[in-house]
Amino acid sequence: MLAPLTHDDPAEIGGHRLLARLGHGGMGTVYLGRSAGGRIVALKTMHARIAADAAARTRFHLETDAARIIGGHHGATVVGADPTARTPWLATEYVLGPPLDDAVALCGPLPEASIRALGAALAGALAQLHASDVVHRDLKPSNVMVTAYGPKIIDFGIARAAGDDRLTRTGTAAGTPAFMSPEQATGQEHTPAGDVFALAGVLVFAATGHGPFGTGQAADLLYRVRYSDPDLTGLPAGLAAVLSGGLAKDPARRLTTGQLAAQLHDGHGEFADHLPPRLLTAIARRATEVWKHQPQRLPAPADHATEDTVPAPPREVSRRKLLTIGGAGLVGATAVGGGIWTWAASADGSRDSAGGKSKSPKPAAEKGDWLWELPLRLKGASLSPPVPLSFGPTLAIADDDGLRTIDVDQGRVDTPLLKGPAHRCTDDGNFDESRVYASEAPSSGNHPLVISSVKFARDPKPDVVELKDYNGTLPATQLLSAHSGVVFLAAGQGEHSGTTVGYDSSQQWYLLAVDVHTAKVLWRQPLPSRPRTSDRLHFLAARAVKDHLAVLQEMADGTVTLAVHDSRRGKELWRQPLDVPAPDAIRGMLEVDDGNVYPPVGRLRALALKDGAEKWSFGPGLAKARTGPPALDSVGLLAVEDGLGLVALDWVTGDLLWRTPARSGTDLDVTMPPAPGVSEVYAYSSKSGLLRSFAIETGKAGKTRVARGDRFHGFHGIPEAIVALGDDYFSAYPYS
Numbered sequence: 001m002l003a004p005l006t007h008d009d010p011a012e013i014g015g016h017r018l019l020a021r022l023g024h025g026g027m028g029t030v031y032l033g034r035s036a037g038g039r040i041v042a043l044k045t046m047h048a049r050i051a052a053d054a055a056a057r058t059r060f061h062l063e064t065d066a067a068r069i070i071g072g073h074h075g076a077t078v079v080g081a082d083p084t085a086r087t088p089w090l091a092t093e094y095v096l097g098p099p100l101d102d103a104v105a106l107c108g109p110l111p112e113a114s115i116r117a118l119g120a121a122l123a124g125a126l127a128q129l130h131a132s133d134v135v136h137r138d139l140k141p142s143n144v145m146v147t148a149y150g151p152k153i154i155d156f157g158i159a160r161a162a163g164d165d166r167l168t169r170t171g172t173a174a175g176t177p178a179f180m181s182p183e184q185a186t187g188q189e190h191t192p193a194g195d196v197f198a199l200a201g202v203l204v205f206a207a208t209g210h211g212p213f214g215t216g217q218a219a220d221l222l223y224r225v226r227y228s229d230p231d232l233t234g235l236p237a238g239l240a241a242v243l244s245g246g247l248a249k250d251p252a253r254r255l256t257t258g259q260l261a262a263q264l265h266d267g268h269g270e271f272a273d274h275l276p277p278r279l280l281t282a283i284a285r286r287a288t289e290v291w292k293h294q295p296q297r298l299p300a301p302a303d304h305a306t307e308d309t310v311p312a313p314p315r316e317v318s319r320r321k322l323l324t325i326g327g328a329g330l331v332g333a334t335a336v337g338g339g340i341w342t343w344a345a346s347a348d349g350s351r352d353s354a355g356g357k358s359k360s361p362k363p364a365a366e367k368g369d370w371l372w373e374l375p376l377r378l379k380g381a382s383l384s385p386p387v388p389l390s391f392g393p394t395l396a397i398a399d400d401d402g403l404r405t406i407d408v409d410q411g412r413v414d415t416p417l418l419k420g421p422a423h424r425c426t427d428d429g430n431f432d433e434s435r436v437y438a439s440e441a442p443s444s445g446n447h448p449l450v451i452s453s454v455k456f457a458r459d460p461k462p463d464v465v466e467l468k469d470y471n472g473t474l475p476a477t478q479l480l481s482a483h484s485g486v487v488f489l490a491a492g493q494g495e496h497s498g499t500t501v502g503y504d505s506s507q508q509w510y511l512l513a514v515d516v517h518t519a520k521v522l523w524r525q526p527l528p529s530r531p532r533t534s535d536r537l538h539f540l541a542a543r544a545v546k547d548h549l550a551v552l553q554e555m556a557d558g559t560v561t562l563a564v565h566d567s568r569r570g571k572e573l574w575r576q577p578l579d580v581p582a583p584d585a586i587r588g589m590l591e592v593d594d595g596n597v598y599p600p601v602g603r604l605r606a607l608a609l610k611d612g613a614e615k616w617s618f619g620p621g622l623a624k625a626r627t628g629p630p631a632l633d634s635v636g637l638l639a640v641e642d643g644l645g646l647v648a649l650d651w652v653t654g655d656l657l658w659r660t661p662a663r664s665g666t667d668l669d670v671t672m673p674p675a676p677g678v679s680e681v682y683a684y685s686s687k688s689g690l691l692r693s694f695a696i697e698t699g700k701a702g703k704t705r706v707a708r709g710d711r712f713h714g715f716h717g718i719p720e721a722i723v724a725l726g727d728d729y730f731s732a733y734p735y736s
Contacts, residue, residue, distance in 0.1 A: 002019075002020040002021070002022065002032060002289070002290075002293055003020060003021040003022075003024075004020065004021070004296035004297060004298050005018060005019075005020065005021060005031075005295065005296065005297040005298065006021070006297070006298050007297065007298055007299055007300035008300070009021070009029070009031070009297070012033075013031070013033070013043055013045065013087070013089050013091075014043070014080050014081075014082060014085075014089055014091060015035065015036060015080075016033035016034060016035050016041055016043055016080075016091055017033060017034050017035075017036075018031045018032070018033050018043070018295075019031070019032045019033060019034055019293060019295045020032040020293060020295060020296075022042060027046060027047065027050055027719065028044060028045045028046040028047050028050065029044075029045050029047075030042060030043065030044045030045070031043045031045070032094065032290065032293070033091065035079070039079065039093075040093075040094040040290055040291075041079050041091040041092060041093060041094055042076065042091070042092050042093070042094045042095070043089055043090070043091045044089065044090045044091075044092075045087050045088065045089045046060055046087065046088045046089075047087075047409065048086060048087055051086070051087065051088050057083060057084075057088060060083050060088045060090070061083040062156070063090065063155075063156040064078065064081045064083055064090050065134075066129070066134050066136075066156035067090070067092060067154075067156055069128075069129060069132045069134055070125060070128060070129050070153060070156075071128070072093065073150070074121075074124065074125030074128055074129075074150075074151075074152060074153060075092075075125070075152050075153050075154060076092035076093050076094075076095050076145070076152055076154055077092060077093040078090070078091070078092050079091040079092060079093060092154075094290060095145040095147060095152050095154070096147055096148075096283060096286055096287040096290070097145050097146045097147035097148070097152075097283045097286060098145070098146060098279075098282055098283070098286060099141065099142045099143075099144065099145055099146075100118075100141040100142070100144040100145070100146055100151070100202065100205075100206055101141035101142050101205075103146050103206075103279055103282065104141065104205065104206055104209055106278065106279070106282055107276055107278045107279050107282075108209065109206070109207055109208050109209045109234070110206050110207060110275075110276065110279075111276060112207070112236045112238070112239060113274045114206075114274050114275055114276065114279075115203055115206055115207045115239060115264075116239070116264045116265045116274070117264075117265050117269075117271055117274035117275075118146070118151055118203070118206060118274075119199070119203045119260065119261070119264040119265070120260075120261040120264040120265035120267065121150045121151050121271065122144065122151055122153065122199055122202070122203075123196075123199065123257040123258070123260045123261035123264070124257070124261055125151070125152075125153050126139075126153075126192070126195050126196070126199060126257050127257040127258060127261070129153075129195075130192040130195070130257065135190055135191065135192055135194065135195055136153065136156065136195050136198075137184070137190050137194065137195070138155065138176055138179075138198075139153065139179060139195055139198035139199055139202060140176045140178070140179045140198065140202060141202055141205050141206065142155075143155045144202060146275075146279065146283070147283060148271070148272040148275070148280065148283050149271055149272070150271045177218050177221035177222050177225065178201070178211045178213060178214075178215065178221050179198045179201045179202060179211065180194075180197075180198070180221075180222070180225050181193070181194035181197035181198065181225070181251065182197075182225055182226045182249050183251060185222045185225045185226050186226065187635075191251060192256075192257070193251035193252075193254050194251065195257075196246050196254050196255060196256065196257060196260060197246060197247060197248075197251070197254060199246060199257075199260070200212070200243045200244075200245075200246030200247045200260075201213070201230075201247065203239070203243055203246075204230065204231075204232065204235060204243055204247075207234070207235055207236070207239055208232075208233065208234040208235055209234070210231065210233075210234075211231075212230035212231055212232065212247060213225050213228065213230060213231065214231060214484075214546055215428075215429070215483070215484060216429055216483065216545055216546065216594075217429045217545075217632075218716065219591075219593055219632035219633065219651075220545055220546070220592075220593050220594050223593050223594055223595070223651070224594055226249075227652070228594070230244070230247045232244065242255075242260070242263045242264060245259075245260075245263075246260055369691075369705035369706045369707065369733065370705075370707070370724070370731040370732060370733050371411060371721065371731075371732045371733065371734055372410070372411025372731060372732055373411070373729055373730070373731035374406070374411060374412075374413065374729065374730055374731070375728060375729055376397075376399045376725070376726075376727075376728050376729055376730055377399045377400040377401055377728075378399055378400060378727070378728060383421070383422075383423050383475065383476070383501065383535075383537055384421075384422050384423035384478075384537060384587065385422060385587065385588075385710075385711065385725065386398050386399050386422035386725060386730075387422065387588055387711075387713065387725075388713045388715050388723045388725075388730075389403070389425065389426070389427040389436055390427050390429065390434060390715070390716070390717060391405055391417070391427065391434055391436050391454075391456050392434040392456030392717070393456075393717040394406070394408075394414075394456070394717055395408050395715050395717055395721075395723065396417060396427070396436055397730065398420060398421065398422045398424075398425040398438065399421075399422065400421070401416070402416055402417070402418060402419040402420060402438070402440075403416075403417045403418040403419070403420055403425050403436060403438045404416050404417060405417060408715065408717060408719055408721050408732060409719060411732065417436060417438070417454050417462075418436065418437075418438035418440070418452050418454060418462060419438065419440035420438030420439050420440045420441075420452075420479075421441070423478050423479070423537060424438060424439040424440070424441065424477055424478065424479050425437065425438045425439075425479060426479040426480065426481055426482055426487070427482065428482035428483060428484075428485075429482075429483070434455070434456040435453050435454065435455050435456070435482070435516075436453065436454055437451055437452070437453045437479055437482055437487055437516070438451075438452055438453075438479070439451050439452070439472065439477060439479055439489075440452070440472075441472060441473055441474075441475060441477070442472055442473050446471055446473060446495060446496070447471070447472045447473055448466050448467055448468040448469075448470065448471075448472055449466070449467040449470040449471065449472035449477065449491055450464060450465070450466050450467075450472055451464070451465045451467070451479070451487060451489075451514065451516065452464050452465075453465075453487075453516050463516065465514060465516050465519040466519065467491065467512075467514065467519075467521070469493065469521075470491040470492060470493055470510075470512075471491075471492055471493060471494060471495070471496065473496050473502075474491075474492045474494075474496055474502050474507070475496075475500070475501050475502045476490070476492065476501045476502060476503065476509075476530075476537055476538065477489065477490065477491055477492065478490040478537055478538065478539055480539055480542035480544075480549075480551065481542045481543055481544040481549065482516075482544065483544035483545065483546070483567065485515060485516055485517050486513050486514065486515055486516070486522065486544070486567070487513070487514050487516055488511070488512070488513050488514075488542060488544055488549055488567070489511075489512050489514065490509060490510070490511055490512075490527065490537070490538045490539060491509070491510055491512050492507050492508065492509045492510070493507060493508045493509075493510075494506045494507030494508060495507070497532055499532060499533075500535055501530075501534060501535050501536070501537075503529075503530040503531065503532055503534050504532060505529065505532065507529075508526065509526070509527040509528075509529070509530070509538065510524040510525060510526055510527060511524065511525045511526075511527055511538075511551075511565070511570070512524045513549075513567065513570060522568075522570070523569055523570030524570065525565070525570050525572065528555065528556060529556070530556055531556060534556060536554055536558075536583075537554070538553060538554065539551050539552060539553055539554065540552040540553070540554050540560065540583055540584075540586060540587045540588070540589075541586070541587065541588050541589055541590040541600075542590065543590050543591075543592040543597075544567055545567075545592050545593065545594050545609070546567075546594050547566065547567055547568060547609075548564050548565065548566065548567050548573075548592070548609040548610075549564065549565040549566075549567040550562070550563070550564045550565075550590060550592045550597045550609065551563050551564075551565070551590075552578075552586065552589075552590055552600070554583050558583065559577060559580075560577070560578045560580040560583050560586075561575050561576060561577050561578060562575070562576050562577075562578055562597065562599055562607075563575040563576075564597060564609050564612065573609075573610065573611065573612070574611055574612035575612075576599075576607075576612055578599060578600075578601055578602065579601060579602060580601055586600045586601060586629065588711075589629040591629070591630050591631060591632050591637075592609070593632060593651065594609075595608065595609060595615075596608060596609060596615055596651070597609055598630040598632070598637060600629035600630070601629070603617050603618070603619065604617065604618040604619065604630060604637075604639050604641065604647075604649070605617035605618065605654075606637075606651070606654060615654070616653060616654030617654065618641075618647075618649055618654050618656070619641060619644075632651065633681060633696070635648065635657070635696055635697070636648045636649050636650050636651050636657050637649045637650075637651045638681055640668045640669070640683065641659075644659050645659055645660035645661075645668070646659065646660045646668060646681070646683055646694055646699060647659045647660075647699075648681075648696075648699060658697075658698055658699040659699060660694060660699045660701065661699070661700075661701070667685045667687050667688065668683040668684065668685050668692070669683070669684050669685060669686050680693040680694060680695060680696055680702055680703075680735070681693070681694050681696050682694075682712070682714070682722055684707060684709070684712050684724075689706060689707060689708055690704050690705065690706065690707060691704070691705040691706075691707035691712070691722065691724075691733055692704050692705075705733055707724060707733060708724065708726065708731075709724030709725055709726050709730075709731065710725060710726050710727070711724070711725045712724050712725075713725070715732075719734075720735050721733065721734060721735065722734075722735065
């Protein structure tokens with residue numbers, strides 16, 4: 001919970017002595033501080049370079065105002081603030097209680113009496129906020145602090161006045177997908193009714209341990225929010241009757257805050273009387289720890305070069321703006337979106353080398369328009385190119401040095417997480433309890449297969465699962481995907497043959513599902529044998545969603561099939577061959593939502609996960625016309641169609657939403673959709689070496705950047721960035 005100060009953290013801010021770090025991200029840092037009179041505070045700051053953006057300062061000012069409006073009873077009392085300082089800061093009381101998500105992780109789902117008291121108090125807090133014409137817009141478990149005297153709402157980084165759209169864009173969504181309202185998910189006006197929807201979802205989570213629309217990638221969550229009924233499994237009948245009234249799709253049919261409070265609790269009794277003893281103990285321990293904490297400061301690294309903290313000139317900040325209007329709040333807010341959207345290999349295999357082993361950003365190559373560039377260490381034995389992974393709001397990437405986090409803001413390798421080559425690493429795409437997984441291959445011998453996982457939390461100690469029946473030294477082992485604590489992988493039994501990939505006729509290979517909490521193999525399906533001379537992995541891509549696992553499987557003869565399994569039992573539901581002349585060109589490319597899978601080659605179409613039936617297809621006579629794979633975003637499905645350019649389709653009906661103007665996208669290779677809150681989509685042209693943006697609502701061409709890379713990914717963390725990977729480097733480009 002409390003991390004040491006770094007060598008370059010200030011000693012004090014605004015008259016508050018800094019004691020520890022509470023959190024850090026691309027937008028700023030949150031400190032534990034103490035005033036001259038001994039008051040303990042949480043002090044939030046904004047990076048100087050971000051503060052140079054007038055819109056960022058405006059948002060910070062609004063956050064301060066909203067925190068003052070809700071006051072100390074329902075929120076954290078504002079002790080002091082200076083939004084106009086060179087480094088803007090906001091100091092609030094240090095809330096003596098855990099976030100609601102931590103409380104549920106510690107105690108399990110809370111009893112009905114706790115939920116009713118909690119919900120009534122939070123409804124009262126929102127009513128006070130709404131009475132001042134302010135909406136929160138990002139209510140979620142991590143933004144609710146539980147104290148012995150009642151809950152407090154924090155983090156007003158994207159709060160705004162009701163009806164004020166100056167800090168939003170039409171057609172975009174800002175917030176956390178798992179707890180968004182349907183209207184917020186489609187970029188419409190977020191009224192107080194949207195906060196009620198989020199509150200009902202938060203209470204479902206507190207009572208059951210799961211959100212009303214599950215977990216997964218942004219597109220999956222946004223689809224469920226808009227079209228699926230909430231999952232109220234495990235909710236007591238009395239609560240289900242009330243909370244379903246707060247989760248109505250139509251905002252006009254939702255309960256008001258007053259109605260919700262009245263139906264939940266009569267207001268009698270002390271709040272602490274309604275909390276389980278274990279949670280009360282955690283609250284008391286948090287209070288004790290903060291007063292016993294002894295400040296520590298880390299020494300400067302040996303190769304440290306002091307960072308220039310002077311704000312960049314306004315023109316430069318505008319070009320490299322890291323803050324998207326309508327995006328996430330300051331550090332501590334969960335990232336909106338995550339995971340890898342799609343990539344395509346460039347037609348030109350020759351790339352410049354980044355070289356070197358320095359952790360500092362390399363100077364940009366000629367005419368490069370990136371924020372920073374770092375080297376990748378990939379030996380000839382690498383079986384699959386690396387992909388960026390989401391570790392909460394942080395970027396993670398795996399190469400020969402293992403799985404590491406990257407400071408996206410500064411372009412610096414930050415923290416080593418786990419060992420494991422790229423094809424033995426994956427993430428779960430879960431916004432609320434993000435984990436990364438890796439399996440390190442022992443150098444020799446016959447060792448059990450070990451899967452290590454790290455949760456995005458304050459304690460990075462990994463959890464370890466050992467599978468004694470499978471040989472962890474076999475190089476072709478693959479970690480494919482993960483969902484809700486289940487990892488899907490390709491694993492083998494038998495001895496290593498001594499060849500590069502290690503296949504042998506005596507081996508047996510399986511597609512497995514493993515529960516990382518219990519170390520239990522939930523199911524396994526046999527995989528076809530591979531010849532000893534093969535140097536290919538079993539799978540090119542995989543995506544797990546709520547009830548299905550979709551895979552691109554490469555057969556021994558080089559053909560590729562798209563298959564879908566029941567992710568709970570492993571049964572293969574259906575399989576279709578794909579016409580793939582170059583399998584490596586679609587490695588890592590597979591778009592799936594809760595209902596459909598969208599093949600990366602051939603006609604642009606949607607196939608039902610349950611049976612493979614074609615829901616819709618786009619463009620008669622274009623069976624082989626597509627030059628780029630499809631990609632899901634918060635608005636629709638994107639792809640590049642030969643002769644048409646970049647197109648956006650409604651993912652439900654397949655109807656054309658827009659296409660780029662003539663000659664404005666026909667040479668593009670790859671699309672990268674945005675996170676909610678971002679107004680543009682991006683596409684790369686290997687022919688010209690350009691990264692181009694298009695308006696998400698209309699397809700109108702926007703900014704063009706000089707870029708290089710073989711594969712491009714949209715990273716939706718803090719801050720958001722476009723990550724490009726080459727043979728021996730990776731770099732970041734800003735969203736506009």
